[in-house]
Amino acid sequence: MSTSTTLGEVMRELAALEDPKTREANEQRGDDHGVNLTQLRALAKRFKAQHDLAIELWATGDTAARLLTTLLCRPKAFSVAELNGMIRDIRSPKLLDWFIVNVVKPGRHAEELRLSWKDGDDLIGRAGWSLTTERVVKKADGLDLGALLDQIEREMKQAPDHKQWAMNHCLAEIGIHHPEFRKRAIGIGERLAVLIDYPASPGCTPPYAPIWISEMVRRREEAQVL
Known part of the structure; x- marks a missing residue:
């Protein structure tokens, strides 16, 4: 199965998980997505680590897709420049926290980026x-x-x-x-x-x-x- 097809399938699954009540509750906290995080983790467990797919999910700009990116990527594969570019495009507090916990902390550049x-x-x-x-x-x-x-x-x-x-x-x-x-x-x-x-x-x-x-x-x- 090609990566682009997989990307399309994942985006359709994320769309199917979208819940208006969840979105409303998240938006009150500054988060612009409507996907239950437990369901998102289950999706990540099913797809397992796929770094190339994770990069494509991030490129969509969709917050739920980017949350999934943090669970599918290989943290040590990112350069400082890539991580700097990614964080400057984050607007959601929950996405930021998952990015830090799942991508930056297990990666190779946490101390340099901290400073x-x-x-x-x-x-x-x-x-x-x-x-x-x-x-x-x-x-x-x-x-x-x-x-x-x-x-x-x-x-x-x-x-x-x-x-x-x-x-x-x-x-x-x-x-x-x-x-x-x-x-x-x-x-x-x-x-x-x-x-x-x-x-x-x-x-x-x-x-x-x-x-x-x-x-x-x-x-x-x-x-x-x-």
């Missing part, structure tokens, strides 16, 4: 701070955590919404995972009051950094006792 994207605007900045948070949690050696806190303190309050969310996440993870910076991280969160009024569902930890840090530290300490 070049961190000071970007909105979604590009969000990507850079998401990659930074990954390092804060899993591989903090070599990071200047004090300098990261300085930048968060200077910039987070005025940052665009999507970037602000990622910076706030980084602030919280510094406080959770690095006790020597915990007091300062909580203090920055209290002074900036970012997301202080953000609604949280019952049983969920709110994203306001001082509460987030304190609650996660409490849970970690209780787990250690058990």
Whole structure:
């Protein structure tokens, strides 16, 4: 079966999965597609990794097709230039997050891109701070955590919404995972009051950094006792 035929078949299957209610709910979050993500993952599992097909799906510009791209591609096959071009064409927060998790993080250029994207605007900045948070949690050696806190303190309050969310996440993870910076991280969160009024569902930890840090530290300490 040719790649072009396969592309046509996949696009028809994506169209068949389109649901108006799902699209309406997604659009409220800034995402322009109407495909259930569980169904999308099932589709990817059936088609398996096909890098050439993934590239053609991305070229359609369709958000659902591009979400599928992140599940079918070979992350290490992309160059820095290709990844830079792809991210600058992303307008959906969900697509950005899948792109970072499924393509950039498992690829060969995460650290280089982290540094070049961190000071970007909105979604590009969000990507850079998401990659930074990954390092804060899993591989903090070599990071200047004090300098990261300085930048968060200077910039987070005025940052665009999507970037602000990622910076706030980084602030919280510094406080959770690095006790020597915990007091300062909580203090920055209290002074900036970012997301202080953000609604949280019952049983969920709110994203306001001082509460987030304190609650996660409490849970970690209780787990250690058990």
